[in-house]
Amino acid sequence: MVTALHGGPDALGVPCWDFSTNANACGPCPMALSAVRSADPRHYPDPLYTELRASLAAHHGVDPTCIVLAGSASEFISRISAAVAHGGGRRVWLPALAYGDYGRAARAWGLERVLEPEQADLLWLCEPSSPRGCAEAEAARVVEVASTVDGAVVVLDRAYEPLRLSGACSLNAEALDLVWQVWSPNKALAMTGVRGAYAIAPVHGGALADQLNAMAPSWPLGAHAVAMLMAWGRADVQDWLAGCKQQLTVWKAKQVSLLTLQNWHCLSSEANYFCARPPEALDAQALRDQGIKLRETTSLGLAGHWRLSVQPPQAQAALVAALAACSVKQERRI
Known part of the structure; x- marks a missing residue:
């Protein structure tokens, strides 16, 4: 069986903090x-x-x-x-x-x-x-x-x-x-x-x-x-979407800033998602265990990077905390 790689829910269900799918984080409409x-x-x-x-x-x-x-x-x-x-x-x-x-x-x-x-x-x-x-x-x-x-x-x-x-x-x-x-x-x-x-x-x-x-x-x-x-x-749906884009723009700037402070290299983008390279290899399963899911981009042609959709501040805080916890565990193993 050929397995298709996608973001979103997997065999473990819906992630608590899902950065892997590019759906509008302000929704549903x-x-x-x-x-x-x-x-x-x-x-x-x-x-x-x-x-x-x-x-x-x-x-x-x-x-x-x-x-x-x-x-x-x-x-x-x-x-x-x-x-x-x-x-x-x-x-x-x-x-x-x-x-x-x-x-x-x-x-x-x-x-x-x-x-x-x-x-x-x-x-x-x-x-x-x-x-x-x-x-x-x-x-x-x-x-x-x-x-x-x-x-x-x-x-x-x-x-x-x-x-x-x-x-x-x-x-x-x-x-x-x-x-x-x-x-x-x-x-x-x-x-x-x-x-x-x-x-x-x-x-x-x-x-x-x-x-x-x-x-x-x-x-x-x-x-x-x-x-x-x-x-x-x-018209009301399109007006709602226009408001979402204003909010997503604010959230995106904060999310890029937070990851940059964590020494990630964030690539520029024009959408509600972007790709970034972490300073060290990520333990995707450890992040998933903490309710965080990201989208690794090797299958999309971009090795060593992860695609992250723009998420609200609460999700961003959870991501930063999970990254810190995973980093501590890795240091302890070393």
Whole structure:
């Protein structure tokens, strides 16, 4: 069995202080949570998701036919990889540091990883990136190069765009019209247990959108996911999110400062998470025993570092105390 590495709960349950997943630490969003709790689980959703497609399209200012619904962002990653392979694609390009599901899906569908964008049939971008939380330095060039390759498909994962605390997307409007955009609002809403996502097809992506819709199972979204995504574009939900970003910005500055005082080297980021290198090797199990979980980033291409989501002061204090306790135990063993 292939084991996927992710942050969040594990076999030991939900960590008391979870820095390993990038969900909005200010949530869950009260309005979206109320909508999900009010969802009617007795009936199937509309199999065409007519109202939901219209709502998401209005939120982004696109035609409803551009919306492709997905069970989750990871499900869409697998489905579009399968579609490219089915269409004769053989090669995939990934950023040097990237979410593991891109590569896992490529391997599952027999796509060979290549080093140059012009060699690829499927190309992945993510902004803010994972694990770094920055703009992709190569994004504009990748889109430009791919636009000259017949049939090349570029996907921009925007899972963390709603939680961007600084900076801006490196792709302009013209470039965005050339790429698939994947959105998974459950992170911003702090409702990652509700699975549901969607993609926006590029200007000339109608044929692939039809194929992806044909490849989807019946009712890829249940009633609760529909309720969450219907709430996503509401003005009160977006206003709540704007307030969260102000709070997260304050918390992030404090968290970086605390770790810097502990001699961690913190890398810059534009999102509600960042990567950092500790002054000595961490005992992840000892931290987990104290209710702390971090996300080690070797599987994401960044060895020797840990990704930490921004958490409130109480969690930050618990992390500092746990690090101190682990350091004392290590000194005693020496």
